[in-house]
Amino acid sequence: MLNISLTKGITDVSPKPLATLSSNCPAGTAKTSCVSLGFTNSTNIDTVLAALVDVVAAAEPEARIVPFPSVDALQAARNADPTRFVAGVQFRDLSNLTAATTTPSIAYTIFANTTIIKTFQDVRADTADAYVRTAILNVFRAKQNLAPLRSPLVSAPAFPSNGMLFESVRGRSSSGISAIVPFYVIFMLQPLLQGVMTGLADDKPTKAKSGLIMMGTNETMYMLAAAIANMLFAIATSLLVVLIVCVGGIIKYSSWVLVLVLVVEYAISLVLMGCLLSIMFSNPRQVRAMSLILMFVFLGVYGLGLALVWKQNNLAAERAMQLLSPVALARALALIMDAENSALGLTTATWTTDPRFAAPFYMIAVDCVIYWCLAWYFDELFPGENMGTPQPWYFPFRADFRTSAAKGLDPSTIKKNLPRGSSRFIEPFDVNGIPAADRDVLTICGVTKDFKSAEVQAGGLASKIAQRFKPQKLKRAVDDVSIDLHSNQILALLGHNGAGKTTLISMITGIVQPTRGNIYMRGTGNGSNTVLDAADPITLPVWRQSLGVCPQFDVLFGPLTVRETLRLFMGIKGVTVEGRVGGAQPSSRGSLDNDYIDAVASDVELHSKLDAHVKTLSGGMKRKLSVAIALLGSPRIILLDEPTTGMDVAVQQRIWSLMRSCKKNRVVILTTHSMEEAEVLGDRIAIVSAGSLKTLGSSIFLKDQFGTGYSIGFVKKQAAAARTDSADAAILGFVRRFFAGGNSVADAANLLVKSTQQLAISKQLEPLFVVPAAASQPAAAPASQPAAAPIQTPASQQADGRKSGDNSPDSAEAGESGPAPSGKRATEAADDVWTTPDVQLALVRFIAPTIHEDLQALLGLVGLGCCDSVAELGNRIRTFVGDALTAEAQQVMIRMYQTEHDPKKPFLPTLVKLSQMRAQHNVLLLCCMLFD
Numbered sequence: 001m002l003n004i005s006l007t008k009g010i011t012d013v014s015p016k017p018l019a020t021l022s023s024n025c026p027a028g029t030a031k032t033s034c035v036s037l038g039f040t041n042s043t044n045i046d047t048v049l050a051a052l053v054d055v056v057a058a059a060e061p062e063a064r065i066v067p068f069p070s071v072d073a074l075q076a077a078r079n080a081d082p083t084r085f086v087a088g089v090q091f092r093d094l095s096n097l098t099a100a101t102t103t104p105s106i107a108y109t110i111f112a113n114t115t116i117i118k119t120f121q122d123v124r125a126d127t128a129d130a131y132v133r134t135a136i137l138n139v140f141r142a143k144q145n146l147a148p149l150r151s152p153l154v155s156a157p158a159f160p161s162n163g164m165l166f167e168s169v170r171g172r173s174s175s176g177i178s179a180i181v182p183f184y185v186i187f188m189l190q191p192l193l194q195g196v197m198t199g200l201a202d203d204k205p206t207k208a209k210s211g212l213i214m215m216g217t218n219e220t221m222y223m224l225a226a227a228i229a230n231m232l233f234a235i236a237t238s239l240l241v242v243l244i245v246c247v248g249g250i251i252k253y254s255s256w257v258l259v260l261v262l263v264v265e266y267a268i269s270l271v272l273m274g275c276l277l278s279i280m281f282s283n284p285r286q287v288r289a290m291s292l293i294l295m296f297v298f299l300g301v302y303g304l305g306l307a308l309v310w311k312q313n314n315l316a317a318e319r320a321m322q323l324l325s326p327v328a329l330a331r332a333l334a335l336i337m338d339a340e341n342s343a344l345g346l347t348t349a350t351w352t353t354d355p356r357f358a359a360p361f362y363m364i365a366v367d368c369v370i371y372w373c374l375a376w377y378f379d380e381l382f383p384g385e386n387m388g389t390p391q392p393w394y395f396p397f398r399a400d401f402r403t404s405a406a407k408g409l410d411p412s413t414i415k416k417n418l419p420r421g422s423s424r425f426i427e428p429f430d431v432n433g434i435p436a437a438d439r440d441v442l443t444i445c446g447v448t449k450d451f452k453s454a455e456v457q458a459g460g461l462a463s464k465i466a467q468r469f470k471p472q473k474l475k476r477a478v479d480d481v482s483i484d485l486h487s488n489q490i491l492a493l494l495g496h497n498g499a500g501k502t503t504l505i506s507m508i509t510g511i512v513q514p515t516r517g518n519i520y521m522r523g524t525g526n527g528s529n530t531v532l533d534a535a536d537p538i539t540l541p542v543w544r545q546s547l548g549v550c551p552q553f554d555v556l557f558g559p560l561t562v563r564e565t566l567r568l569f570m571g572i573k574g575v576t577v578e579g580r581v582g583g584a585q586p587s588s589r590g591s592l593d594n595d596y597i598d599a600v601a602s603d604v605e606l607h608s609k610l611d612a613h614v615k616t617l618s619g620g621m622k623r624k625l626s627v628a629i630a631l632l633g634s635p636r637i638i639l640l641d642e643p644t645t646g647m648d649v650a651v652q653q654r655i656w657s658l659m660r661s662c663k664k665n666r667v668v669i670l671t672t673h674s675m676e677e678a679e680v681l682g683d684r685i686a687i688v689s690a691g692s693l694k695t696l697g698s699s700i701f702l703k704d705q706f707g708t709g710y711s712i713g714f715v716k717k718q719a720a721a722a723r724t725d726s727a728d729a730a731i732l733g734f735v736r737r738f739f740a741g742g743n744s745v746a747d748a749a750n751l752l753v754k755s756t757q758q759l760a761i762s763k764q765l766e767p768l769f770v771v772p773a774a775a776s777q778p779a780a781a782p783a784s785q786p787a788a789a790p791i792q793t794p795a796s797q798q799a800d801g802r803k804s805g806d807n808s809p810d811s812a813e814a815g816e817s818g819p820a821p822s823g824k825r826a827t828e829a830a831d832d833v834w835t836t837p838d839v840q841l842a843l844v845r846f847i848a849p850t851i852h853e854d855l856q857a858l859l860g861l862v863g864l865g866c867c868d869s870v871a872e873l874g875n876r877i878r879t880f881v882g883d884a885l886t887a888e889a890q891q892v893m894i895r896m897y898q899t900e901h902d903p904k905k906p907f908l909p910t911l912v913k914l915s916q917m918r919a920q921h922n923v924l925l926l927c928c929m930l931f932d
């Protein structure tokens with residue numbers, strides 16, 4: 001049945017021909033089995049009923065007015081035979097019908113049987129209403145001794161405007177505002193969907209999601225956290241909407257609590273729908289377009305429901321449509337507004353009497369569950385490009401799914417690769433020297449990663465579709481890298497920007513999947529004789545529990561304090577205090593977490609910032625916090641991607657010593673651009689370039705391989721720009737004179753490299769400070785000039801009977817036939833003497849992994865504790881350097897040492913001064929020798 005409602009007042013009831021109610025009884029049917037007008041409820045009904053019977057009987061004697069004990073009974077009778085039931089009336093408030101008031105309020109509801117009253121043109125509902133009104137008016141007229149009105153069918157009553165308030169029923173045409181309420185609520189809440197989708201899509205390019213997952217956050221938890229954060233906002237928005245419609249009087253008779261429950265339920269469903277849809281879209285522009293399209297889809301489906309489904313009482317179709325929660329909400333609100341128009345609304349009473357109300361509530365709850373399950377499932381299946389490892393479609397059915405004892409592989413089944421590259425550059429590692437339990441904790445087997453090139457990833461949907469049909473451009477970020485990693489070791493991954501370090505780290509975390517190759521981790525506990533494969537998504541949770549990661553970029557939350565951040569990540573990683581890395585242990589059980597957090601913060605020198613908000617920290621402090629997070633708990637493998645970026649030298653030193661202390665029973669992988677950091681920390685150093693492993697070994701091995709040689713710099717003078725040939729000839733001449741052969745500058749450079757490799761031996765450093773006196777002569781030697789003899793070693797110098805410091809013209813001449821050592825150190829001599837109109841020798845220096853060009857490196861070496869006092873430093877400098885270093889340079893070194901020990905003293909002026917000194921490189925070189 002449909003509630004038909006009249007709004008307040010009676011002035012709009014116009015005289016019109018009304019249809020009879022009795023004509024509905026099908027021909028040949030006993031009239032007694034038909035109901036023209038059923039009525040029910042209310043006390044004080046007798047006088048009205050009598051009047052009603054009179055009015056109806058006068059108009060159509062065959063009409064049957066039948067009493068029912070309740071609305072349910074009335075409804076049941078209608079359901080039993082919809083074709084023989086025309087209308088019903090529920091008297092609801094006749095309490096002051098007989099009261100001596102001039103404005104009695106009378107409320108009743110007319111029910112029209114929508115099975116037979118299908119159109120607005122069918123006025124039989126109005127007939128029923130007219131009978132009831134006439135009857136009520138006649139009761140009043142009787143009180144006033146007036147003659148009763150005639151039947152409205154005979155002549156529609158001219159209703160007096162006597163101050164009566166009828167609150168009655170009319171309804172197929174509900175008021176305009178009622179019709180728009182469903183749309184109003186849907187539009188008000190639609191931004192929630194867009195907000196969730198945009199938020200989650202935004203996380204993808206910023207790498208916030210991948211960073212958090214690397215750091216130990218479970219993917220599902222990440223999405224749930226995003227959903228919960230949005231739900232809080234959704235609840236607030238729902239409250240606002242309900243406030244507007246309820247306090248604003250749009251919804252008047254309904255229980256606001258039930259309406260709020262409905263709207264909140266819907267808002268939550270929108271958030272979960274957003275989570276589901278965000279899996280498909282990775283950029284906010286697509287999301288905005290999509291949420292508009294979705295709005296049309298929702299409204300379209302709702303329109304279909306209005307036009308086709310609701311009227312048919314087709315429950316299956318109705319439920320199917322309500323799988324879209326906006327449709328379910330719109331349906332619920334339409335029902336509520338219908339009830340409102342009947343002055344009933346949605347109350348606990350109507351909820352129980354009319355099953356149609358409950359259905360959308362249940363359906364929206366079902367929708368929430370469905371959306372969440374699908375979001376979770378598809379997120380596991382499609383984590384996004386380089387955002388994690390996709391699960392196979394059947395993953396929920398795998399026997400080992402989410403079991404803590406992830407099933408490992410038999411190590412004998414895995415195919416290990418030897419590190420690729422020239423064996424000369426890969427140091428053989430004797431695993432027999434380390435306990436079996438510490439071996440091969442992490443094995444990287446021939447991993448290669450090809451990324452789709454940026455052009456393929458960018459662009460809109462259309463260009464993406466077009467690109468599908470083009471051959472894909474690939475960028476090889478990591479190329480066939482194999483390394484075995486063992487406990488108690490730090491591997492320093494050294495490489496230039498874009499060398500592939502981060503990609504390798506990301507593959508170890510499982511965030512990026514290798515195109516080829518595998519990464520294995522030795523199992524733990526009972527599974528220690530098995531290996532886990534990073535490519536197996538089922539074992540990934542266990543895998544990630546073993547990792548402590550400091551990503552290249554800080555994934556921190558500005559509004560949280562340092563303490564809260566550490567506590568949050570302890571929770572995320574499930575850290576138990578006993579699992580502490582780094583030594584410090586909490587003092588008492590009662591304050592374990594706080595003690596632990598204090599200790600961790602002290603380790604990274606953040607104890608004074610524990611209650612500071614992360615957004616107020618400097619870049620270096622944020623790095624320290626990221627390092628602290630990586631060290632939380634007891635990860636077996638610690639991955640630190642450029643951890644000391646932005647830290648000052650003193651802090652860097654302490655972080656280094658912390659890292660060294662952390663490596664016990666752990667594998668630590670550290671990426672860096674700093675040769676010094678690699679040398680100081682790395683038990684083994686892997687140098688990667690253009691994705692491939694160029695060399696791997698201890699720092700001693702690397703020094704032996706690469707650590708000796710000259711770096712020789714030439715500066716073409718400005719005027720030489722127009723005379724490049726003569727400048728090149730000058731360089732060529734220099735090289736030929738002191739090294740060997742060559743026909744072009746490129747040849748000369750190669751020769752230079754070869755010669756220095758052959759000549760310079762780390763133990764024989766003296767020649768490195770010696771430049772042949774011949775260099776004092778312009779060296780634009782002709783191409784035909786014979787190759788010069790190599791620079792002599794100290795031994796050969798002694799044999800020649802020459803003294804260091806001899807810079808005589810004689811020796812310069814000797815340089816023509818073969819360079820003779822000079823007492824002048826290389827840079828000094830070069831700056832002084834070797835200069836041509838076109839070119840100047842700018843720099844001659846020794847290069848080795850221990851030699852660094854900047855103050856940071858120098859302070860690092862000093863800070864390693866090679867000297868215990870300033871006096872000792874001064875003595876050692878004097879002993880080693882003697883007259884070769886100016887007094888000024890010695891003083892600078894001493895001052896630098898002091899500055900390092902007194903952080904209040906600014907060291908920048910010292911650095912500037914040092915860099916201005918001609919002897920800078922020698923100072924550094926000597927210093928490095930001193931402490932090496």
Ligand SMILES: Nc1ncnc2c1ncn2[C@@H]1O[C@H](COP(=O)(O)OP(=O)(O)OP(=O)(O)O)[C@@H](O)[C@H]1O
Binds near residue numbers: 477
């Ligand atoms: N998602 C990606 N899509 C396409 N190319 C990528 C992607 N990630 C990295 N690359 C490319 O792979 C190469 C290696 O990048 P990677 O970030 O691993 O270098 P890196 O050694 O860590 O550099 P840096 O020291 O600057 O951090 C680079 O050329 C980079 O442009």
